[in-house]
Amino acid sequence: MSMVARQIQHQQQTEVKTKKVVRRHRSRITLGEKIIGLTMTVVAFAMIGLMLHNYASIYTLNKDVHQLQGTISQQSQVNEGLSLQVVELSAPDRILDIATGELGMSLDDNKVKVVQN
Incomplete structure (x- = not known):
């Protein structure tokens, strides 16, 4: 019996361990x-x-501003050239030459009245 008791005891110990x-x-x-x-x-x-969207928007707006500034500077140069042409074409001597030469008008000093502001 002692062997049987040992086997039972051994089985109980292994069950507890597992x-x-x-x-x-x-x-x-x-x-x-x-x-x-x-x-x-x-x-x-x-x-x-x-933030990335805002930076992209700012970048595109800055690019547009620089393009517009370039366009404005080009137009300013064109305007200056046209102003110079207006000054050249409105010179009194040139107008008198065209009136007497091409249009056949004559200048009568007795009929000219000087108006002063």
């Missing part, structure tokens, strides 16, 4: 913290996207 205690591993980060972290990440990416 039985494991299942411990539930708790995560260090709670669900609320995970949600807050995810929300902050989404907000951060949204703000980065908004």
Whole structure:
């Protein structure tokens, strides 16, 4: 009997050893913290996207401004050239030459009245 008792005792000991205690591993980060972290990440990416959109808009507006400034400077040069032509074409000597030469008009000093402002 002693052998049978030893076998029973040995079986009981092995059964106790094989039985494991299942411990539930708790995560260090709670669900609320995970949600807050995810929300902050989404907000951060949204703000980065908004900033990139604003920088792109500013860049395109600056490019348009520089193009308009170039156009304005070209038009200013054209306007200066035209102003110079107006001054040259409205010279009194030139007008008198065209009137007497091409149009056949004559200048009578007795009929000319000088008006002063």
